[in-house]
Amino acid sequence: MPDIIQLLPDNIANQIAAGEVIQRPASAVKELMENAVDAGATSIQLIVHEAGKSLIQVIDNGKGMSETDARMCFERHATSKITTIEDLFRIRTMGFRGEALASIAAVAQVELKTRRAESEIGTSLEVENSQVKKQEPAALPVGTNIAMKNVFFNIPARRNFLKSNAAEMRHIVDEFMRVAMSFPEIFFSLTSNGQQIFHLERGSLKQRIVQLLGSQYNAKLVTVQENTDYLNITGFVGKPDTAKKTRGDQYFFVNNRFIRSAYLNHAVMSAYQDMIPADCFPLYVLFIDLDPAQVDINVHPTKQEIKFEDEKIVYAFVQAAVKHSLAQFSITPTLDFDLDPGIQQLDAISKPFTEDKQAAAASSNLYRTFTQKNQAHFIEPSDKSELKHWREFYEPSQPSTSNLQLPTSNIQPEEQTLIQLLSTYILKPSEKGFLLIHQQLAHERILYDQYIQAMQGHPIAMQKSMFPVTLTLAPADAVILMELLPHLNQLGYQVEAFGKDSFIVQGTPADMLQGNEKNVIEDMLEQYKHSSSDMKLSAREKLIRTLARQQAIKPGFSLTQQEMQGLVTELFKCSQSNIAPNGMPTYLEFKKDYLDKLFGK
Numbered sequence: 001m002p003d004i005i006q007l008l009p010d011n012i013a014n015q016i017a018a019g020e021v022i023q024r025p026a027s028a029v030k031e032l033m034e035n036a037v038d039a040g041a042t043s044i045q046l047i048v049h050e051a052g053k054s055l056i057q058v059i060d061n062g063k064g065m066s067e068t069d070a071r072m073c074f075e076r077h078a079t080s081k082i083t084t085i086e087d088l089f090r091i092r093t094m095g096f097r098g099e100a101l102a103s104i105a106a107v108a109q110v111e112l113k114t115r116r117a118e119s120e121i122g123t124s125l126e127v128e129n130s131q132v133k134k135q136e137p138a139a140l141p142v143g144t145n146i147a148m149k150n151v152f153f154n155i156p157a158r159r160n161f162l163k164s165n166a167a168e169m170r171h172i173v174d175e176f177m178r179v180a181m182s183f184p185e186i187f188f189s190l191t192s193n194g195q196q197i198f199h200l201e202r203g204s205l206k207q208r209i210v211q212l213l214g215s216q217y218n219a220k221l222v223t224v225q226e227n228t229d230y231l232n233i234t235g236f237v238g239k240p241d242t243a244k245k246t247r248g249d250q251y252f253f254v255n256n257r258f259i260r261s262a263y264l265n266h267a268v269m270s271a272y273q274d275m276i277p278a279d280c281f282p283l284y285v286l287f288i289d290l291d292p293a294q295v296d297i298n299v300h301p302t303k304q305e306i307k308f309e310d311e312k313i314v315y316a317f318v319q320a321a322v323k324h325s326l327a328q329f330s331i332t333p334t335l336d337f338d339l340d341p342g343i344q345q346l347d348a349i350s351k352p353f354t355e356d357k358q359a360a361a362a363s364s365n366l367y368r369t370f371t372q373k374n375q376a377h378f379i380e381p382s383d384k385s386e387l388k389h390w391r392e393f394y395e396p397s398q399p400s401t402s403n404l405q406l407p408t409s410n411i412q413p414e415e416q417t418l419i420q421l422l423s424t425y426i427l428k429p430s431e432k433g434f435l436l437i438h439q440q441l442a443h444e445r446i447l448y449d450q451y452i453q454a455m456q457g458h459p460i461a462m463q464k465s466m467f468p469v470t471l472t473l474a475p476a477d478a479v480i481l482m483e484l485l486p487h488l489n490q491l492g493y494q495v496e497a498f499g500k501d502s503f504i505v506q507g508t509p510a511d512m513l514q515g516n517e518k519n520v521i522e523d524m525l526e527q528y529k530h531s532s533s534d535m536k537l538s539a540r541e542k543l544i545r546t547l548a549r550q551q552a553i554k555p556g557f558s559l560t561q562q563e564m565q566g567l568v569t570e571l572f573k574c575s576q577s578n579i580a581p582n583g584m585p586t587y588l589e590f591k592k593d594y595l596d597k598l599f600g601k
């Protein structure tokens with residue numbers, strides 16, 4: 001077998017979206033894992049130390065590299081995956097720019113060990129500052145073992161810019177999960193600081209989803225499968241009762257590549273309309289496969305953004321496919337299956353998308369259902385639907401005081417009577433007019449201040465649980481909870497690690513009613529994972545904000561006079577009583593002058 005890596009000619013290299021490929025350890029994880037996938041590996045092991053800051057190693061059993069290719073792969077624009085610009089439009093590999101290894105070699109010390117099946121002896125190579133330092137033949141297994149050490153060792157400014165290990169590890173786990181999710185036929189493992197976090201045996205996509213996201217999804221996945229001439233959609237969506245309060249387990253893959261798309265997300269959400277509360281997010285893992293010529297993956301260096309040739313038709317297909325699945329599995333007895341009229345009128349729907357595909361497209365089932373207005377996937381209401389009372393089932397449960405730490409105070413004779421409006425606001429007369437206090441934001445401020453104090457050495461009193469509960473988390477969540485344990489203890493939650501991915505809740509804050517510990521912790525983790533991930537907050541600050549938001553009374557919650565008084569008194573004891581931790585006002589003041597003006601007086 002000849003050497004296969006070639007340098008892309010400048011005219012091609014220049015047409016490739018250039019940019020920073022390695023921004024943080026997780027970007028290297030993604031690139032190295034994708035290279036292993038492209039090399040046809042059936043087993044891929046990822047090993048990291050200190051959240052990838054000191055080591056990222058990927059060991060695969062793929063096709064390996066020749067001696068020459070092992071040197072060549074670190075050159076910029078050196079790739080075996082494309083040779084002409086036309087190749088860009090038929091890409092089936094994850095990589096194609098030939099930039100990742102060059103970028104990695106520029107910012108880290110790299111050791112590469114690789115052997116092809118046809119060579120008896122392999123190659124071992126060390127690279128630093130983009131220079132090959134050492135190269136020698138070595139006895140090696142078939143495949144590639146690449147270790148990247150001390151990322152940004154030569155760029156201290158970049159190294160200092162990295163976030164905490166907990167934050168960087170989360171990015172790594174995210175990237176790992178995305179690659180592992182799209183290739184269930186490959187074995188993957190992830191070991192962090194010597195501890196194995198994931199061990200994913202080969203299996204079906206469904207098994208992979210459960211391995212990655214947790215066994216709570218086991219009987220809760222609905223198959224999505226629509227094949228058309230234009231594209232195929234396969235995968236799973238969660239039954240409505242698995243929808244979570246926070247956007248979590250949502251994956252789109254286009255030709256096996258993880259992508260982000262608010263637009264397609266909307267298509268899925270609209271398919272769930274009326275089945276889940278407005279503020280909940282369903283699970284989905286959807287694979288869209290279509291002719292690579294119909295997508296442009298060359299938009300952004302990290303390839304997470306792509307452009308569809310015809311975005312609207314992909315939207316319509318995704319929406320229809322998900323609706324169809326939810327309907328087929330009798331998730332809901334009487335759904336209104338009229339497609340969005342906006343979509344009915346799209347060119348993509350009312351006219352076939354390209355002339356040459358017209359005939360083929362018109363014969364596709366899905367296409368026909370679109371062209372017959374109001375006929376798409378009509379199903380008879382079924383009595384045996386497992387969720388006959390689905391509406392009651394999904395109605396948000398009545399807010400209860402069960403685990404709220406609501407301040408109350410005895411009403412003093414001189415105190416004014418407060419009025420609750422719309423179960424959301426408290427109206428309080430002031431010297432010059434009145435205050436309109438937002439009950440949730442006010443409570444968030446109060447709790448936030450309490451938690452800050454707790455962290456500064458006045459731990460919140462804890463009560464031992466009479467019946468300690470255990471909870472088992474998805475591996476990625478267990479990593480996060482481990483990091484948060486010491487902080488949680490300060491806040492009155494005594495939670496301890498208890499075997500692999502399991503924890504035991506020994507105690508909760510003294511003023512919290514017991515019995516709901518598991519939900520509180522799980523909800524907290526959900527919100528924590530998805531709150532302000534762009535902001536550079538410490539894990540502690542984020543935890544405090546999350547808990548304050550979670551524990552605060554919500555709109556829709558009726559308050560007694562005493563509770564209102566307590567809330568108002570506590571609010572005005574706070575350091576910044578007028579602003580909630582998220583920066584929103586806790587109250588607005590309406591002064592008489594202003595009101596008079598409104599009345600033209």
Ligand SMILES: Nc1ncnc2c1ncn2[C@@H]1O[C@H](COP(=O)(O)OP(=O)(O)O)[C@@H](O)[C@H]1O
Nearest residue numbers: 035039073079080095096097098099100101144
């Ligand atoms: N794990 C691996 N196994 C075999 N070959 C590899 C591996 N990683 C990289 N290569 C080779 O090195 C080349 C350069 O890799 P990279 O810089 O990531 O660029 P790209 O993946 O865009 O081609 C690849 O085209 C491939 O031929």
Ligand SMILES: [Mg+2]
Nearest residue numbers: 031035095100
């Ligand atoms: Mg690559």
